[in-house]
Amino acid sequence: MNAVASGPRSSRQKSVLFCTECSFENPVSEGWLVVSDGDERTIVCPECGHVADHRTERSAPATKCAD
Numbered sequence: 927m928n929a930v931a932s933g934p935r936s937s938r939q940k941s942v943l944f945c946t947e948c949s950f951e952n953p954v955s956e957g958w959l960v961v962s963d964g965d966e967r968t969i970v971c972p973e974c975g976h977v978a979d980h981r982t983e984r985s986a987p988a989t990k991c992a993d
């Protein structure tokens with residue numbers, strides 16, 4: 927199964943992140959290990975150490991097409 931990355935905006939809950947390795951799930955802001963290094967942010971599963979999300983914010987202006 928794929929991680930829940932994108933989907934319909936209708937039922938928008940807290941962004942819950944799933945670990946594909948051990949099925950750990952929690953909102954990103956709760957429970958996950960968030961490692962910030964400069965412009966990079968890595969979200970690591972606290973249960974098994976799997977990197978669930980990794981992103982760089984360099985050269986990516988904070989412009990989301992939110993509306």
Ligand SMILES: [Zn+2]
Pocket residue numbers: 945946947948949950971972973974975976
């Ligand atoms: Zn895990």
